[in-house]
Amino acid sequence: MVLNGQNMTEVKLKNRSVVLRLLFKYGPISRAQLSQVTGLTPPTITSLVGEMINEGIVIETGNTDDPAKGGVGRKRVLIDLKNDAKYEIGIEFGVETTHMGINDLKGNLVCDRILPIITPDPTERIRQTAREVVDMLSEREIPMERVLGIGVGVPGLVDRERGINRKSPNLGWKNVNVRNIFSEVLSMPVLLENNVRCMALGEQFFGFGREMDDIILFHVGMGIGCGIIIDGRLFHGSSEGAGEIGHTTIDINGPQCGCGKKGCLEALASGRAIADKGREFLGRDVSAYDVFLAAKAGDPIAAGILKEAGYYLGIGVANLINLFNPQMVVLHGGVLNSGDIVLKPLLETASSHVFSDRSEDADIKLSAYGDELGIMGASALVLKELFFKL
Ligand SMILES: [Zn+2]
Known part of the structure; x- marks a missing residue:
């Protein structure tokens, strides 16, 4: 042998x-x-x-x-x-809040906290989060030596080796050494990953991906991104830039995107795009959720905005299926929780734009998880790297 x-x-x-x-x-x-x-x-x-x-x-x-x-x-x-033999901390730095939680060795979420952002300064924000980790552990009487490490999900580009967030326009961060700042307060390993890739890991460890090697998590919130798992492994690309489905061009004459280009999927169908269209057509300042509520109450303009978003999202999902031929695309995020008004046009468009002649190649499901998927995935990152040593 x-x-x-x-x-x-x-x-x-x-x-x-x-x-x-x-x-x-x-x-x-x-x-x-x-x-x-x-x-x-x-x-x-x-x-x-x-x-x-x-x-x-x-x-x-x-x-x-x-x-x-x-x-x-x-x-x-x-x-x-043994569930309580070891624990993992999962943290997600979001645009509006910081979400943090403790998972046990089987991945059960023991407790979580949502912190408001009290300072725009990334260093202060990370220090405050580290102090909350200490507080949360002591509240649960979990000794530091039982913690395997901290998994951190952030939007944007990360340097995983050095634990640095290279660029996150949504957070306003640039070259923030997340690992070093945590290490000022806590002496435990800190692993960094893009937040949507963390969600894909969460789905692989706890959700539909448990029995699959090729799945894609498609996240639609304020922005749009995806986490790609190929042969059981997260795909990062040559410089950590893989998965930016939100910035693929859908309409070259479309609306301006935050990235500077025109007609990106994100500029057409993200929570932000839905809110922008709502403002334009409903004539008042609204959030994507307000548009959803108006559609639910029978407003035909609001319903039209969501249907159109569903149509564009379906094109995005079909593009992913045509590129990667995954076993499943898992849908996740606030916009996709709007029910049939978004999902029906999404599924119809996706299935009519998939090239493959095998219907089972287009398995598309809504994640069973809500906002907690980000921190569960960050914990899964710790399990994967430091416990299973994959
Ligand atoms: Zn863009």
């Missing part, structure tokens, strides 16, 4: 990672089931699980009847991750 240069330690780490991920996904399960699914020998599984039990991250949770014995007689011991 050729191991391609991997030494035994690497092989063992890989096996360990596989077992941890199976426990995360399917636990509680028996050692025998772990052996069957992984193809690792029973002694290897017993040894790996034994080490994890000694470390305190895995526990025996009970028994089940052995199906091989007709469900009676000999019992199998079930094992699982």
Whole structure:
């Protein structure tokens, strides 16, 4: 057998990672089931699980009847991750608020907080958030040494290696060293990622993506972006710029976009674009949510604005399907929670613009998660990098 240069330690780490991920996904399960699914020998599984039990991250949770014995007689011991052995902090810096939460080892959201923005200064904002992390942990009586790390989602371009937000026009940040500022207050690893990519990870770990390797999370809020997972991995592009579906040109003579170009998807169908159109046609200052409420109350102009947005979003989704052929596109964000008035034209347009002749290639679903997906995904980032070591 050729191991391609991997030494035994690497092989063992890989096996360990596989077992941890199976426990995360399917636990509680028996050692025998772990052996069957992984193809690792029973002694290897017993040894790996034994080490994890000694470390305190895995526990025996009970028994089940052995199906091989007709469900009676000999019992199998079930094992699982120990929920409270480790925790992850997930943070999302948004345009209007900072959302933060603590997840346990199985990814359950233990608690969360939404902080208003009290200063436009990024350094002060991050320091304030770090102090809230300390406060939240002490309130829950979680010792620092049980925290694996902090995952941080930010809009815009990130330097993941150095933990720097290179550019975020929406936040007004440029070259902000998020990791260093957190480290002034907290001594734990800090991982940075684009916020929509965090959401895609959240969907991969906790949502529809659990059994899929190729999925795209399509987020439509004030802006539009997507997180692309190919072969089970987040796709970043050569310089972290992948996924900017919001700035693909849909109408070269269309309205001005915040990026400086004309007719981007974001300028036609984002929350901001809907609010702009509402202002133009309804003759008063409105939010995208106001347009939704007016449409719900029967206003035909408001309904027309949302239908048109749904049509453009459908074009965007079809473009994604034609480019990547994912198993699923998961829809997420405030605009997509408007119900059928947006979703119906979106789905109709998407299916009529998909090139593939296989209808199952265009599986499009609404995420089961709301705003919490961002912090859950930031926590998933910590699990992925620091616990599963993927
Ligand atoms: Zn643009």
